[in-house]
Amino acid sequence: MGGSKISIRENLELINERIAAASSKAGRSDDIQLIAVTKTIDLGRIREAIEAGATDIGENKVQELSDKMKSLGTAARYHMIGHLQTNKVKYIADSVHLIHSLDRLSLAEEINKRAKKIGRIIDVLIQVNVSGEDTKFGISPAEAIPFIESALKYDSLKIKGLMTIAPFVEEESILRRTFSGLYELGERIKTNSYKEIDFQYLSMGMTNDFEIAIEEGSNMVRVGTGIFGKRNY
Numbered sequence: 001m002g003g004s005k006i007s008i009r010e011n012l013e014l015i016n017e018r019i020a021a022a023s024s025k026a027g028r029s030d031d032i033q034l035i036a037v038t039k040t041i042d043l044g045r046i047r048e049a050i051e052a053g054a055t056d057i058g059e060n061k062v063q064e065l066s067d068k069m070k071s072l073g074t075a076a077r078y079h080m081i082g083h084l085q086t087n088k089v090k091y092i093a094d095s096v097h098l099i100h101s102l103d104r105l106s107l108a109e110e111i112n113k114r115a116k117k118i119g120r121i122i123d124v125l126i127q128v129n130v131s132g133e134d135t136k137f138g139i140s141p142a143e144a145i146p147f148i149e150s151a152l153k154y155d156s157l158k159i160k161g162l163m164t165i166a167p168f169v170e171e172e173s174i175l176r177r178t179f180s181g182l183y184e185l186g187e188r189i190k191t192n193s194y195k196e197i198d199f200q201y202l203s204m205g206m207t208n209d210f211e212i213a214i215e216e217g218s219n220m221v222r223v224g225t226g227i228f229g230k231r232n233y
Helices: 008-025 043-051 062-075 085-091 105-118 141-151 172-191 210-215
Strands: 031-037 056-059 079-080 098-102 121-125 157-163 199-205 220-223
Touching: 008 031, 008 043, 008 210, 043 056, 043 062, 043 121, 056 062, 056 157, 062 079, 079 220, 085 105, 098 105, 098 157, 105 141, 105 157, 121 141, 141 157, 157 172, 172 199, 172 210, 199 220, 210 220
Parallel strands: 031 056, 031 220, 056 079, 079 098, 098 121, 121 157, 157 199
Antiparallel strands: none
């Protein structure tokens, strides 16, 4: 069946309205950062989103992110939101705005090495597997503080917060438990007052659950389908 053409501008406006409503419902006045997830999305549609006000785009794969950074230049800020292989860091080190998926010290060492080589500080989030699912990457909540303390020696990366991916379920209680778990972990980390950490972001929530994530403390959401629509292939 045919249908009306997806309006990326209208979708983006609607997502921003929903973000504002969820923030208001939670009694929050801070800014919520929207990352437009552009996995499999062509450059023309990404440019349409940028023209409609999207400032940040996120990619799951290094090759796609690298290609889009080269094509779009300074039109947006670029986020690596998927699992990052150590040998792929070199392809994005010079231009990535934020890496959401730091989950092992070997990766921290490589990010630090590449950042030092080009004379920049690379901002990162620690990926935490709050739900404990075997299919998800990330360190366990119990490992987070020891991991952070081990990573502090790498002075060419800056830890900016935490990221998690919730289970793909409809049960709201499970989603809330996952998101609140990351929020509570973030609050515990803040009490340690690490001077090397600039704790700004909790990256959690995607198209199907970002409103719940915001109510539980997220200030960075990653939305793809809600902006670009579902692909038919």
